Amino acid sequence: MNTATTTVNGHSADHEDHGHHPSGLMRWITTTNHKDIGSMYLWFSFAMFLVGGCMALTIRSELFQPGLQLVRPEFFNQLTTLHGLIMVFGAIMPAFVGFANWMLPLQIGASDMAFGRMNNLSFWLLPPAALLLTTSMFVPGGAAAAGWTLYPPLTIQQGMGMDMAIFALHILGLSSIMGSINIITTIFNLRAPGMTLMKMPLFCWTWLVTAFLIIAVMPVLAGAVTMTLTDRHFGTSFFSAAGGGDPVLFQHIFWFFGHPEVYIVIIPGFGIVSQVISTFSRKPLFGYASMVYAVAAIGILSFTVWAHHMYTTGMPVTAQLYFMYATMFIAVPTGVKIFNWTATMWRGSLSFETPMLFAIGFIFLFTVGGFSGLVLAMAAVDVQMQDTYYVVAHFHYTMVAGALFSAFAGAYYWLPKWTGHMYNEKLGQVHFWLSFIFFNMTFFVQHFLGIAGMPRRIPDYALQFTDFNQISTVGAFGLGLSQLLFLYNVITCIKGGPKAPAKPWEGAEGLEWDVPSPAPYHTWEVQPVVK
Amino acid sequence: MSLNVQNEKTSKAGFFTVVGAVFWSFLGIRRRQDYESDAASISLKQVVIAGIIGGIIFVVGVVVLVNVIVANIGMAN
Ligand code: HEM
Numbered sequence A: 001m002n003t004a005t006t007t008v009n010g011h012s013a014d015h016e017d018h019g020h021h022p023s024g025l026m027r028w029i030t031t032t033n034h035k036d037i038g039s040m041y042l043w044f045s046f047a048m049f050l051v052g053g054c055m056a057l058t059i060r061s062e063l064f065q066p067g068l069q070l071v072r073p074e075f076f077n078q079l080t081t082l083h084g085l086i087m088v089f090g091a092i093m094p095a096f097v098g099f100a101n102w103m104l105p106l107q108i109g110a111s112d113m114a115f116g117r118m119n120n121l122s123f124w125l126l127p128p129a130a131l132l133l134t135t136s137m138f139v140p141g142g143a144a145a146a147g148w149t150l151y152p153p154l155t156i157q158q159g160m161g162m163d164m165a166i167f168a169l170h171i172l173g174l175s176s177i178m179g180s181i182n183i184i185t186t187i188f189n190l191r192a193p194g195m196t197l198m199k200m201p202l203f204c205w206t207w208l209v210t211a212f213l214i215i216a217v218m219p220v221l222a223g224a225v226t227m228t229l230t231d232r233h234f235g236t237s238f239f240s241a242a243g244g245g246d247p248v249l250f251q252h253i254f255w256f257f258g259h260p261e262v263y264i265v266i267i268p269g270f271g272i273v274s275q276v277i278s279t280f281s282r283k284p285l286f287g288y289a290s291m292v293y294a295v296a297a298i299g300i301l302s303f304t305v306w307a308h309h310m311y312t313t314g315m316p317v318t319a320q321l322y323f324m325y326a327t328m329f330i331a332v333p334t335g336v337k338i339f340n341w342t343a344t345m346w347r348g349s350l351s352f353e354t355p356m357l358f359a360i361g362f363i364f365l366f367t368v369g370g371f372s373g374l375v376l377a378m379a380a381v382d383v384q385m386q387d388t389y390y391v392v393a394h395f396h397y398t399m400v401a402g403a404l405f406s407a408f409a410g411a412y413y414w415l416p417k418w419t420g421h422m423y424n425e426k427l428g429q430v431h432f433w434l435s436f437i438f439f440n441m442t443f444f445v446q447h448f449l450g451i452a453g454m455p456r457r458i459p460d461y462a463l464q465f466t467d468f469n470q471i472s473t474v475g476a477f478g479l480g481l482s483q484l485l486f487l488y489n490v491i492t493c494i495k496g497g498p499k500a501p502a503k504p505w506e507g508a509e510g511l512e513w514d515v516p517s518p519a520p521y522h523t524w525e526v527q528p529v530v531k
Numbered sequence B: 001m002s003l004n005v006q007n008e009k010t011s012k013a014g015f016f017t018v019v020g021a022v023f024w025s026f027l028g029i030r031r032r033q034d035y036e037s038d039a040a041s042i043s044l045k046q047v048v049i050a051g052i053i054g055g056i057i058f059v060v061g062v063v064v065l066v067n068v069i070v071a072n073i074g075m076a077n
C-alpha cells in the first residue's frame, strides 16, 4: 500500500494542541481522542482480566482437592458466574474495542473515529458496569450465581445481586452497540481516498462484520435479561412454568444471542492473526478475498446454529439433526481460514518474534478448540458431554488460546506503534512459552475430566478426578502468574527501551506504519491517498 | 455504494454473479480473479441481501435434508 502524501503529519498539530487540552484526570474523562480512548479500553480490559483471573484462581484452588475447603458452595457459584461475565463482557470484548479504537483510524487513514463524544461515553459506561458486577458480591444474598448463561429458574429466585448483573449487562450492551455504530460509520465514511473496502487490512474487515453482529444480537440479550427482570419484579411469567411460561424459551433467546456472541469474541482476533502471520511470513496474506468472504459468511451463518447448546433440553430428532448439520457446515469456512494462514506461512521467510509466536500458538490451539467443538456438535455425543468439563475445555481453547492469544499477538505487534519503544523481546517470548505450556496444562486435562463425567460449576468432585484437577490447578496458577510478565513488559516498554522506528517489522504493510512511532496525538489530519 | 468505491456508480453484476459470490463465501473460498471482478461489480446492498437470502436457503436446505433422512429411517416424529 503506497501513500502519496507521506507527510509526517501530526507533529505540527501536536504543538498547537497543547494549549487548549485539559490535563491530568480531566484529559481522560473528557477525551474524544481515539488513541486516549483506545488506551483506556485496553487498560480497563486488562484490569478486568486480572479481576476475573483472581476469581478463576479461587475456583481452581477450591478444586485442588475433592471436598469443600476454601469457599462455600454458594460463593463458588457466584465466582463461576462473575468470572464468565467479567471475562467475556469486561475483558475480551473491550480489549478488541480498544484495538479497534487505536488501529482502525490509523489503518484506514482517518483522523479519528466518526463520533468522538459517543466514543467517550461508550468507554465511560464500562467502569459503572464493572463496579456493579464486582460489588454485587457484597450485597445481601451475594452476586448472581446462575452461571454466565443466566438460566431461569435460578435467575428468578436469586437476590439483588442478580438485578445488579442484569443492569450491568444492559449497560455493557449499550456500550458495545455505541462502539459498533462508531466503528461501522468510521469504516464506511472516513476511509482515505483510494482505500476501497477491498483494500482494507483484514482487521478492519473482521471488525466491520463483528460490529454488525453486535448490533444484531446485543438487543436480543438485553431482551432476555429484561424479561428475566420483569419476571422477577413485575409479575410476568415469561420463563416461569408456574405462570404459563417456559424456562426453555430463555435458552433459545440466550443462545440466539450466545452463538453469534462467541464469534463476536473471536472474529476480531482472526483479523489480528491474519495481519501478524502475513507480516512475519513476509508474504501477503494467502487468500485475502477468501478470508473476507468467509468472515462475512460466518457472520450470517452464526445465527442458524444456536440450539447446539440445547441438545439435552428435549427436541425432535429432526431438530437435533438440523442443528448438528448446520453446526458442522459452519466449521467449513472456519477451517478454510486455518488453511489460509498455514498457506501464508508456506515458503515464507518466517521469523518468530513474540507476536508471531502468539499467532502460531493461536492457530495451533484454536484448531484443537474447533475440533472439540465439532465433537460437541454431534448430538449423540453431546448428550454425554453437556455440562461437563469437556465443554469447559472446548471454550477455553477457543476463548483463551483463541481470543486472548490473538489479543496478545496484537498487543506485542502494535506496542512499538503505541509507545514508541520496543518491548523486551526475550521476556515476550518467555511470556509466550509459559502461557502456552501452562495453558495446555490447565485445560487439556479438562477434556479427560469431561469425558470421565466430571460436571462443571460444582465445587466438589468424586475422588477419581483428583489427579487431573491438581494438574489443572497448578497450571492455572502458572498461567495466571505468567501474565504479570506481560504487565511488566508493557510498563517498561511505556517507560523506555530501544527507540522504535515508524515501521519496526520488516514485513509489515499498512498505513499505520507510515505514521511515526509513537503515533502522535493527531494523525492523518491530511488524509493519505492510497494507490 | 459498490465494494470498490472508487469505480463507483451502477453495479453491473448480474443475478448469477451475486449468487456465485455468496455460494463461495459460504465455503470460504474465492479465486482472486473472481473476487476482483466481484469487487468491481457487486454492490454492497446486493451482497447483504443475497447473503441473507443465501442464509435462508441454507436453513431451508438443511431442514429439507434432515426431514428426508428422518423419513427414510422410519423414525419420523
Ligand atoms: C468449529 C467451531 C465450533 C463448533 C463446532 C462449536 C461447537 C460448540 C458446541 C456444540 C457447544 C455446546 C456444548 C455443550 O454445552 O454441550 C459449544 C459450547 C461453547 N462454545 Fe463452541 N464451537 C465452535 C467454536 C467456538 C468459538 C470460536 C468460541 C468462542 C470464541 C466458542 C465458545 C463456546 C462457548 C463459550 C461454549 C459454552 C457455553 C456455555 O455453555 O457456557 N466455540 N461449542
Ligand SMILES: [Cu+2]
Residues within 6 Å of the ligand: A258, A259, A262, A305, A306, A308, A309
Ligand atoms: Cu455455539
